[in-house]
Amino acid sequence: MNERTRILLEESILPPLVALAVAFIAGDLLILAYGQAPGAVWAALFEGTWGNAYGFGQVLYKATTLTCTGLAVAMSLRAGLFNIGAEGQLAAGGFGAAVTGLALPAGTPWIIAVPLCTLAACLAGGAVGAVPGVLRAKFGAHEVIVTIMSNFIVLALLNYIVSAKLHVPETLHTPEMHAGEVARLSGMIAGFHGSAANWTLAIVLGACVAVWWYLFRTRAGYELRAVGLQPGAAEYAGVKVGRTWRNALILSGALAGLGGVNFVLGYKGYYEDGFAGGAGFLGIAVALVGRNHPLGVLLAALFFATLSQGGLAINAMVPKQIVEALQGIVIIAVATSVPEVRRVLRDAAGKVAGGRA
Amino acid sequence: MTTSAAPTPAVRMTAIEKRFGAVRANRGANLEVRQGEIHALVGENGAGKSTLMKILSGAQSCDGGRIEVGGRDVTGWTTAEAIASGVGMVHQHFMLVPTLTVAENVVLGREPVSVATFDRARAIRDVEQLCEQSGLIVPADRLVADLSVGEAQRVEILKTLYRGARILLLDEPTAVLSPPEVADLWKVLRRVRDGGATIVLITHKLDEVMNVTEQVTVMRQGETVARMATAETTPEGIAHAMVGRAVDLSVREGRAATRAGAAPALEVRNLVVRGPRVEKAVNDVSFTVAPGEILGIAGVEGNGQTELLEAIAGLRGVTSGSVRLGGTDITALDVRGRGDAGLSHIPEDRHRRGLILEYSIADNLILGQQHHYANRGVLDSAAIAANAATQIAAFDIRPTDPALPAGALSGGNQQKIVIAREMSRAFSALLAAQPTRGVDVGAIEFIHEELRKARDAGKAVLLVSAELREVLTLADRVAVMYGGRFVAVLPRAEATEDVLGPYMTGAKRESAA
Numbered sequence: 001m002n003e004r005t006r007i008l009l010e011e012s013i014l015p016p017l018v019a020l021a022v023a024f025i026a027g028d029l030l031i032l033a034y035g036q037a038p039g040a041v042w043a044a045l046f047e048g049t050w051g052n053a054y055g056f057g058q059v060l061y062k063a064t065t066l067t068c069t070g071l072a073v074a075m076s077l078r079a080g081l082f083n084i085g086a087e088g089q090l091a092a093g094g095f096g097a098a099v100t101g102l103a104l105p106a107g108t109p110w111i112i113a114v115p116l117c118t119l120a121a122c123l124a125g126g127a128v129g130a131v132p133g134v135l136r137a138k139f140g141a142h143e144v145i146v147t148i149m150s151n152f153i154v155l156a157l158l159n160y161i162v163s164a165k166l167h168v169p170e171t172l173h174t175p176e177m178h179a180g181e182v183a184r185l186s187g188m189i190a191g192f193h194g195s196a197a198n199w200t201l202a203i204v205l206g207a208c209v210a211v212w213w214y215l216f217r218t219r220a221g222y223e224l225r226a227v228g229l230q231p232g233a234a235e236y237a238g239v240k241v242g243r244t245w246r247n248a249l250i251l252s253g254a255l256a257g258l259g260g261v262n263f264v265l266g267y268k269g270y271y272e273d274g275f276a277g278g279a280g281f282l283g284i285a286v287a288l289v290g291r292n293h294p295l296g297v298l299l300a301a302l303f304f305a306t307l308s309q310g311g312l313a314i315n316a317m318v319p320k321q322i323v324e325a326l327q328g329i330v331i332i333a334v335a336t337s338v339p340e341v342r343r344v345l346r347d348a349a350g351k352v353a354g355g356r357a
Numbered sequence: 358m359t360t361s362a363a364p365t366p367a368v369r370m371t372a373i374e375k376r377f378g379a380v381r382a383n384r385g386a387n388l389e390v391r392q393g394e395i396h397a398l399v400g401e402n403g404a405g406k407s408t409l410m411k412i413l414s415g416a417q418s419c420d421g422g423r424i425e426v427g428g429r430d431v432t433g434w435t436t437a438e439a440i441a442s443g444v445g446m447v448h449q450h451f452m453l454v455p456t457l458t459v460a461e462n463v464v465l466g467r468e469p470v471s472v473a474t475f476d477r478a479r480a481i482r483d484v485e486q487l488c489e490q491s492g493l494i495v496p497a498d499r500l501v502a503d504l505s506v507g508e509a510q511r512v513e514i515l516k517t518l519y520r521g522a523r524i525l526l527l528d529e530p531t532a533v534l535s536p537p538e539v540a541d542l543w544k545v546l547r548r549v550r551d552g553g554a555t556i557v558l559i560t561h562k563l564d565e566v567m568n569v570t571e572q573v574t575v576m577r578q579g580e581t582v583a584r585m586a587t588a589e590t591t592p593e594g595i596a597h598a599m600v601g602r603a604v605d606l607s608v609r610e611g612r613a614a615t616r617a618g619a620a621p622a623l624e625v626r627n628l629v630v631r632g633p634r635v636e637k638a639v640n641d642v643s644f645t646v647a648p649g650e651i652l653g654i655a656g657v658e659g660n661g662q663t664e665l666l667e668a669i670a671g672l673r674g675v676t677s678g679s680v681r682l683g684g685t686d687i688t689a690l691d692v693r694g695r696g697d698a699g700l701s702h703i704p705e706d707r708h709r710r711g712l713i714l715e716y717s718i719a720d721n722l723i724l725g726q727q728h729h730y731a732n733r734g735v736l737d738s739a740a741i742a743a744n745a746a747t748q749i750a751a752f753d754i755r756p757t758d759p760a761l762p763a764g765a766l767s768g769g770n771q772q773k774i775v776i777a778r779e780m781s782r783a784f785s786a787l788l789a790a791q792p793t794r795g796v797d798v799g800a801i802e803f804i805h806e807e808l809r810k811a812r813d814a815g816k817a818v819l820l821v822s823a824e825l826r827e828v829l830t831l832a833d834r835v836a837v838m839y840g841g842r843f844v845a846v847l848p849r850a851e852a853t854e855d856v857l858g859p860y861m862t863g864a865k866r867e868s869a870a
Contacts, residue, residue, distance in 0.1 A: 219734050238693030
């Protein structure tokens with residue numbers, strides 16, 4: 001029992017906490033370098049985010065998208081693959097939702113329109129994820145290369161479609177959808193007024209539970225994690241490794257695509273070019289800090305959303321780029337403290353010292 | 358500070374401490390090696406032998422203790438300093454450049470130079486001279502890529518000698534050698550010793566200890582628990598010190614439980630399998646295993662055994678030929694299909710194939726049978742827990758917490774997970790590849806007993822082992838594999854080390870195979 005607790009503590013909980021502590025200290029130094037008092041800046045950051053309902057609403061809104069892209073990257077990493085394509089999959093998901101909302105007749109009840117648009121978002125993201133998935137499974141093409149490239153292709157293609165065929169004049173966004181809007185949280189809690197937080201949050205919380213259940217309670221999840229940890233052993237256990245890779249990247253793309261719902265259905269009501277705005281790439285950091293666990297991803301998404309929103313709150317005292325520096329520090333600190341990475345580093349050091357072939 | 362008038366020992370290590378995270382690899386280990394002796398350092402896997410030797414050779418630093426070489430305090434020295442002082446380590450894994458010649462490899466890093474250019478002629482001359490002195494005969498101008506494993510190992514030793522080593526540390530040097538090559542190695546080591554060198558031999562094979570060494574130091578769980586003169590002890594005595602209790606080492610003759618005239622449980626016909634580098638890693642192999650029989654495959658590693666078993670298990674495609682299980686052709690089935698048809702498989706590499714070290718013991722105990730532990734795609738956690746409780750008790754897996762990751766267990770207990778899983782499924786034929794590799798002496802007994810039980814229960818067992826002794830202990834029939842072919846198939850009674858040796862090196866093959 002104690003051994004189990006120790007492993008959990010040492011491998012899962014300690015690294016992110018240490019990373020946060022390191023970032024906190026580094027943040028202090030950066031703030032001091034600007035001649036400001038760290039205490040006052042941290043207080044302003046907290047006040048602008050968790051300290052008032054609007055700021056908190058904005059944190060929830062940003063965290064909703066980041067949870068999706070974080071889950072997407074975590075799903076791929078669990079299968080031993082690195083999906084860098086969440087940015088393009090997120091955009092494709094948003095586009096799929098918007099086009100579906102446009103195609104539906106005006107007045108379609110939300111109980112039909114929202115699930116349809118959400119499904120369309122997941123399908124669009126999943127389709128983008130299927131390309132590297134199939135290429136990896138069939139031809140062994142490295143998914144990192146393919147997903148990086150697919151970002152360029154997908155974003156350029158969407159840009160073309162929107163600007164050439166589907167935009168409202170003078171803008172780079174599609175017309176408003178006829179149906180499928182998701183209500184704001186402010187409809188229920190007045191304090192959120194003005195913030196973009198919406199009920200997509202509930203869908204995404206559901207997705208967290210579903211991903212957890214899939215990974216840890218189903219046979220497919222058991223096999224997917226086996227492939228990620230030890231492909232040779234998975235093959236020995238009768239798992240079709242290529243097929244598992246393909247499925248993992250499709251699921252990963254679908255999860256990233258789901259994030260598009262938050263912006264399109266929950267916030268603007270249309271697809272706008274460039275709305276992803278780096279949330280797909282930040283999903284990599286979310287998954288890393290969240291240790292590829294849905295609960296960890298959720299917490300990490302809240303953390304990064306807080307930093308992102310808090311940057312606006314402290315902009316008067318210190319440049320808001322400080323939070324980007326902090327994000328970088330957290331990512332590096334977590335990356336070097338997680339056991340897998342530590343093991344790789346130790347092996348490399350051993351090779352240099354011991355000279356083993 | 359010497360307490361007696363005895364000559365200064367070549368090596369004296371006192372109270373060595375070394376930690377890796379939570380693991381104490383060495384705890385107060387002591388080693389004293391006299392000048393000009395062959396000294397065995399024995400212990401089970403993970404007892405801390407290699408760590409102790411790495412500390413001595415400067416490859417790793419120690420957390421505490423004192424190291425003296427030739428009476429000089431050298432605690433905390435580097436590899437370069439160790440080599441300069443004549444301490445050289447011969448690693449288990451070769452570190453040679455295959456595209457260079459023997460002579461070039463030997464002098465690498467200390468090349469003889471004439472006017473700023475590499476003096477190849479002198480390098481060859483020097484190496485040839487060294488070969489002659491030491492008795493390590495290898496053609497100096499041959500490419501390393503063209504050498505046999507035994508020759509490559511000689512080059513490794515030559516390299517160490519060329520750097521002026523007077524104290525040689527050898528890490529399990531016989532793991533990859535055939536019996537005649539092993540005999541040659543002993544000849545060479547004795548000759549090097551007679552030339553004044555001191556040798557420390559890391560091994561876990563007791564017959565080697567008895568054969569060539571003068572002194573033995575036994576390690577157990579990081580401590581040096583015994584030091585004795587080889588002549589005054591027995592293999593049983595050493596094994597007792599290694600494990601901490603009495604161990605039965607007797608070679609029991611196989612006794613086939615096979616019924617006369619029974620149809621073969623496992624039949625392989627004209628199997629050809631492609632390997633990673635060669636077109637025909639398995640080259641037209643045919644054999645049968647009867648129910649209640651253990652067929653042991655002996656041979657030096659890398660002669661197609663791995664490919665043969667993987668092809669039978671469905672992990673590797675076959676070029677041609679067929680595999681039949683109880684009369685049914687299973688060649689077209691995938692891994693899962695073969696398992697469900699009654700094929701059980703203990704894979705040779707439990708870290709790469711047999712286990713997922715990060716998975717819990719309970720999850721590892723269903724690996725390969727996960728589809729039998731799921732209802733409509735959802736894992737049946739109650740059934741998984743019940744299976745874990747049963748297997749952990751039946752196979753005495755320790756520690757007993759089913760939620761612990763397999764990686765937290767000792768090698769022996771990890772292998773017990775694999776054995777428990779593969780023995781408890783419904784099967785008619787069992788593939789057992791290196792079933793006792795890297796496990797402690799106590800677990801070896803247990804695993805052998807399990808294989809015999811399977812045989813006695815009427816299962817067909819195909820055993821592959823690099824340990825000839827293991828094949829001879831368990832098998833009812835012995836096949837020798839060389840160069841992808843079965844070069845001999847003998848009844849156990851006719852198979853002895855002397856008979857099998859020439860087949861294993863390819864020097865001899867049966868006329869009709």
